[in-house]
Amino acid sequence: MHNNYFFISQLSSALQFLQGFEVADCFSQQKEELIVVFQKEEKEFFIQAHFHNTFSCLFFPDDFKRARQNSVTLFQDILGLKVVKVDTALNERCIVFSLESGKSLVFKLFGNRANVILFDLDKVVKIFKNNLKLDLDLSLQNLNRSLDLSLTKFNEVNGNLNNFLPTLGKEAVAWLEQKGYEAMLLEDKWSNLTSLLSYFENPDFYIITDKKGKPAISVLPENRFLEKYDNPIKAINSFYRQYIKDLHIHTTKEELYRDIERRLKHSKAVVSDLQKRLKEIQERIPMDQTADIIMANLHAIQQGVESAILFDFYRNEEREIKLNSKLSPQKNAEVLYKKSKSRFKEVEVLENLILQRLELIQQLDADRETVREIEDSRELKTYQSKYFKTKETERERQEGPYKTYDYLGYKILVGKSAKANEELTFKTGKKDDLWLHAKDVAGSHVIIQQRPGQNYPIPVIERAASLAAFYSKRKTDSLCPVMYTQKKFVRKIKGAAPGMVKVEKETVIMVVPSGID
Incomplete structure (x- = not known):
């Protein structure tokens, strides 16, 4: 719920102390990350907007050192301007920093469409993520969304939460449904909803584990939780650190798993090729046997012929044996005896290589299953050092x-x-x-x-x-x-x-x- 309207509203309230601070710096060192530095006398406050396509979140580090290279200043128009007011857009997931000179810096917290937008009065001047072209057409005044939250309207939509209060969020809707909301009488639905909205005015903030096993923030009354906070800034900071750590473990596991799969595929292909090669050698008539046949038939082979039909006493049949016409029959046999020794060596090498690869495949299979189950970053490092x-x-x-x-x-x-x-x-x-x-x-x-x-x-x-x-x-x-x-x-x-x-x-x-x- 870190991008839920009711959490964002609490976060905005917790940032009220920034009134009177001035924007000291605003820069980016990564494509989808913006750092805004607020300063008042000796005090500094940092907002790190982490707006990746798969995960967007605000983080408030105690300190942030700007890099000397690969760092670009953004929104230069607001540097030195003081914060006049910090507020939430009405019924919208936006935190608005009203600044001097009629400018406003808006953090639009729309999940994978999150952005930072600079307004001059009501007009968009610049946006952080330029690929979100529609943000250029936004109006500061129209960010506020009026909703009729009267009992009359509630009865009119028959208590449909999505129609009545779209900013409630799927987590809050699911929480009410778990309490049997759908089966309640209309007046009981109203009572439960207004009680929840009243709770949202001064909630506790929980770090929980969601259905996918990932860390999440909740502003709902929770019985099972990992951590509990009374301050939204502390809550979102803890959540961010845990999420990034969890993301790192998940990403590393995926990379490790793919690497092991690649090695397995390669090793199995190597074994297949080696076994095919070994089979070809083993099924081939041994060269020393062919040499024996030539030596036993020296009297029957004419000098300079390219082949001869000779009796194969190993198989009790006649067969054609190819010869090097430039060599004597005896020299042909000597060459075959030498090649036969190489054949035995090649068979030995192939068998050893197959054995080594099969042992490697067995180890890779075991490691693949272990990596699948790892949840501890320290244990994961063992396999990182092994495979990376x-x-x-x-x-x-x-x-x-x-x-x-x-x-x-x-x-x-x-x-x-x-x-x-x-x-x-x-x-x-x-x-x-x-x-x-x-x-x-x-x-x-x-x-x-x-x-x-x-x-x-x-x-x-x-x-x-x-x-x-x-x-x-x-x-x-x-x-x-x-x-x-x-x-x-x-x-x-x-x-x-x-x-x-x-x-x-x-x-x-x-x-x-x-x-x-």
Whole structure:
């Protein structure tokens, strides 16, 4: 009920002491927030109008330091003018500060259409939220709304609250309905309504929890409440702080939940790709078996042929085996034996990666359910540091010729183009930096900048390798080989296109291409 007419009326009365104060400053540091500073001798009073589309509220801080930058002065015409009167528009949710020189500053508290309007006599001069164009056509005199609140009128509308007193508000209507208002005789309806209006003249102010579990102000007689006040300024300040805190928790939870969902979706897609790749390898005829067949049939294979029909004694059938015509049959077998060893290594890597991702998915599922139930900001910080660490420690900056990532204290640079790759490797990179690149395909050069006296941690190498794979032609592969070596072992090829290099003493690591953690 912080935007209810009867609460606003009480708030306006509590601000009467500002008569004689002058407007010392009026400025904005955020798009939908206005600060008005009133001053009288050594005393200062601050009004912070928080007018966001989803939540509008007045707040009265004890102090407010204006920022040196990103701050703009507004309503300059009223600076130095004294407050003559503070009042509420009749039957309307507006607080009117009547100032010297016929000017008035009006706080129009219409929920998501809240605004601050400057009048000169009856004419609008300026408005705070310029998107509310209709406010330019308002008349100060017409803000007051006369209502016939007589018993005759009440009987005429048969006690219909919305027709008789539209400013009553949905909360007060609901409160009367809970008392059985609809079933009452007309005279009892009148008695209950007038009793409530009489109570509104000097109410208590409660902080309660609404049906959605959010903090709210009530000026209705309440049996269950969180806090009770006899001063509307203290009440709305407490409400504002609690609401903003609750909003922060809710917003953080939503952001955390979305982040975990994104990671879950990504991890499940990775597992699916890895399992598909593993199945393909496992269903493929092992290369060492093909090599065995070639070795057993060396006498039957002619030199220089591209294929041969040989008996497969593993499957008890003949099959066509492709050969490299430039190699002897024995050399073809040797190549297959070497590739077979790589296959076993690839299967091992894939199985380990699948296991790691499944464990991560299990943890993400558990954390998602925990985050859903969290209501304590301190407990929420634990998960913020866990999941938002990526945003804090792995920031991607797009300016310049390369992308920059900070990961576990190490800076990772990724070239954006062939020219940028050339510059990164041979101008920016130092000899002991670690250089990475997706193997046998075009892609970005990646540099991990050395930290003096420290070895490169395996997680940092893996992260940089994932980026090298992601920014390469193997981006969509489930698994990608990435080579890495110290930058001093990378040589420029004379006369070659930008980014073309010769690499020595490389080590190869298998990773999943990933632009995110």
